[in-house]
Amino acid sequence: MDLKVYLQEKRLLVEQTLQEIMLKPEGLLADHIKAMSYSLFAGGKRVRPILCMAAAESLGPPPAGLLPVAASLEFIHTYSLIHDDLPAMDNDDLRRGKPTSHIVHGEAQAILAGDGLLTMAFEILSSPELGSAIGAEKQLRLIHILAGSAGPRGMVGGQAIDIAAEGKELDFATLRALHSCKTGALITAAVQMGAVLGKASPSQFQAFTDYGRQVGLAFQIVDDLLNVEGTTEQLGKKAGSDAELEKATYPAFFGLEETRQKAQAAIAAAITALDSLDQKADPLREIANYIYYRKR
Amino acid sequence: MDLKVYLQEKRLLVEQTLQEIMLKPEGLLADHIKAMSYSLFAGGKRVRPILCMAAAESLGPPPAGLLPVAASLEFIHTYSLIHDDLPAMDNDDLRRGKPTSHIVHGEAQAILAGDGLLTMAFEILSSPELGSAIGAEKQLRLIHILAGSAGPRGMVGGQAIDIAAEGKELDFATLRALHSCKTGALITAAVQMGAVLGKASPSQFQAFTDYGRQVGLAFQIVDDLLNVEGTTEQLGKKAGSDAELEKATYPAFFGLEETRQKAQAAIAAAITALDSLDQKADPLREIANYIYYRKR
Numbered sequence: 079m080d081l082k083v084y085l086q087e088k089r090l091l092v093e094q095t096l097q098e099i100m101l102k103p104e105g106l107l108a109d110h111i112k113a114m115s116y117s118l119f120a121g122g123k124r125v126r127p128i129l130c131m132a133a134a135e136s137l138g139p140p141p142a143g144l145l146p147v148a149a150s151l152e153f154i155h156t157y158s159l160i161h162d163d164l165p166a167m168d169n170d171d172l173r174r175g176k177p178t179s180h181i182v183h184g185e186a187q188a189i190l191a192g193d194g195l196l197t198m199a200f201e202i203l204s205s206p207e208l209g210s211a212i213g214a215e216k217q218l219r220l221i222h223i224l225a226g227s228a229g230p231r232g233m234v235g236g237q238a239i240d241i242a243a244e245g246k247e248l249d250f251a252t253l254r255a256l257h258s259c260k261t262g263a264l265i266t267a268a269v270q271m272g273a274v275l276g277k278a279s280p281s282q283f284q285a286f287t288d289y290g291r292q293v294g295l296a297f298q299i300v301d302d303l304l305n306v307e308g309t310t311e312q313l314g315k316k317a318g319s320d321a322e323l324e325k326a327t328y329p330a331f332f333g334l335e336e337t338r339q340k341a342q343a344a345i346a347a348a349i350t351a352l353d354s355l356d357q358k359a360d361p362l363r364e365i366a367n368y369i370y371y372r373k374r
Numbered sequence: 375m376d377l378k379v380y381l382q383e384k385r386l387l388v389e390q391t392l393q394e395i396m397l398k399p400e401g402l403l404a405d406h407i408k409a410m411s412y413s414l415f416a417g418g419k420r421v422r423p424i425l426c427m428a429a430a431e432s433l434g435p436p437p438a439g440l441l442p443v444a445a446s447l448e449f450i451h452t453y454s455l456i457h458d459d460l461p462a463m464d465n466d467d468l469r470r471g472k473p474t475s476h477i478v479h480g481e482a483q484a485i486l487a488g489d490g491l492l493t494m495a496f497e498i499l500s501s502p503e504l505g506s507a508i509g510a511e512k513q514l515r516l517i518h519i520l521a522g523s524a525g526p527r528g529m530v531g532g533q534a535i536d537i538a539a540e541g542k543e544l545d546f547a548t549l550r551a552l553h554s555c556k557t558g559a560l561i562t563a564a565v566q567m568g569a570v571l572g573k574a575s576p577s578q579f580q581a582f583t584d585y586g587r588q589v590g591l592a593f594q595i596v597d598d599l600l601n602v603e604g605t606t607e608q609l610g611k612k613a614g615s616d617a618e619l620e621k622a623t624y625p626a627f628f629g630l631e632e633t634r635q636k637a638q639a640a641i642a643a644a645i646t647a648l649d650s651l652d653q654k655a656d657p658l659r660e661i662a663n664y665i666y667y668r669k670r
Contacts (some may be wrong), residue, residue: 103553107527111526162494166481186462187538190534192489194525194530196489197521197524201518201525204517206516211382214511221496225497228493230490233405235402236482238406238490241483
């Protein structure tokens with residue numbers, strides 16, 4: 079398979095779905111909707127929706143409701159980027175090569191854009207239209223997976239640990255827990271949600287979960303690596319900002335060489351987790367490899 | 375009925391439920407959970423959960439799942455207060471007589487506490503335990519009502535309109551739309567969610583919706599009045615802050631006397647909406663009256 083073509087095709091489907099779902103900037107809500115749309119359509123790679131789709135399609139043809147479910151993950155991811163970039167948090171002026179939300183729309187509208195996107199994810203997943211397509215039981219399972227992965231025991235908790243840890247020395251267990259919450263939880267949820275839609279058996283669901291955890295770990299390690307190795311131009315955000323903020327990262331802990339090995343080991347473990355699946359899972363395998371080589 | 379006793383009893387049930395649901399401040403998440411708990415247990419009157427319970431119980435005995443469903447509304451309400459108080463928003467240092475979240479926990483943890491509470495509301499409503507109690511169909515209806523009322527076409531959209539409107543001259547239609555989104559939507563949702571749990575017929579559901587809209591309107595008008603009439607001590611937050619920020623409010627638009635009349639008219643309309651319900655709806659009628667007389 080040609081991964082580049084695959085990612086391009088899936089990305090296009092995600093873009094179309096996000097365009098269909100997103101409100102039009104009209105009337106009194108125009109500013110709010112523009113602020114949400116600005117970040118939602120700022121050129122994201124759509125990794126989480128694509129993982130969701132690849133997981134579902136590794137079990138059979140695309141199931142009903144796949145696109146809006148995949149899109150809901152991007153609403154959550156985008157909200158988290160807006161809030162992470164705020165002056166009180168990471169204070170980033172650039173994201174994907176563009177000024178961040180609070181730079182363009184002001185801090186108040188940026189906070190509210192994040193809140194709006196987060197809430198919309200649950201509007202999408204609880205919609206009666208999706209219910210007609212997939213049934214209430216499945217819908218609820220998806221909502222519970224997404225809310226759990228985004229909530230205090232997941233992404234937002236990870237960000238809170240990260241903020242609390244700035245300038246402090248962390249042991250490896252803490253760093254690992256931080257990564258697992260902050261990045262791993264939503265990536266794992268993406269794969270799990272695809273698995274639910276694809277009617278995974280319990281053992282298959284566990285395989286997808288293992289894959290998601292390892293890919294999430296690799297993703298965060300590679301993010302840390304890129305922050306050290308990349309230039310501001312390549313990254314689309316300020317390079318070296320982690321070191322400047324004295325953030326807990328893998329390279330700060332293990333050095334570059336051992337960090338690269340750990341990323342590769344996580345990717346190998348992700349691929350091993352899929353051993354019981356046939357070649358329909360090849361996109362998931364290729365994506366795991368791609369995570370290491372992106373932007374290199 | 376003795377409304378004071380009624381409110382006190384219900385409030386106690388809500389407090390107990392919130393305590394049961396809220397995570398314990400342990401381990402790496404301790405700071406995050408402390409920040410969420412600080413605002414969740416800062417002495418709120420629990421108006422929205424109580425409205426939800428009163429609506430459900432005006433149709434019969436307390437239905438299964440009522441308490442966690444009612445509690446989910448307070449998670450959303452508390453998140454909105456934390457974010458509204460932020461320096462970039464209303465920049466309030468005091469709320470209910472206590473320092474606001476960002477004063478105590480810092481701005482970053484305050485933003486994340488809001489995000490965490492918002493997300494937890496959907497964790498609560500999508501939990502398998504609640505599903506066993508009330509069934510998936512009802513659960514989804516509740517989630518869709520809550521997400522819609524909290525999202526861009528509801529509360530967060532109202533706050534965005536409010537921020538965009540600061541220092542601008544607004545017409546009455548805009549002011550009304552702002553209030554209806556910012557305060558009315560969640561109060562209406564509270565009553566609607568109680569109605570769903572109480573198995574309201576479509577015409578009853580409409581009556582509760584009308585009641586909720588009028589009570590929400592009255593609530594916001596009275597809030598505006600109190601901001602002008604009250605002292606900082608009475609309010610537990612800074613008095614006169616709306617006028618200082620040149621905020622669009624009912625008193626700024628109509629003067630005090632006409633504003634009082636409009637509040638009373640909304641309360642009368644709320645009570646009229648319940649005409650088809652028997653005396654089990656008396657708490658809802660009393661609460662509508664109470665909204666006008668609170669803190670006077």
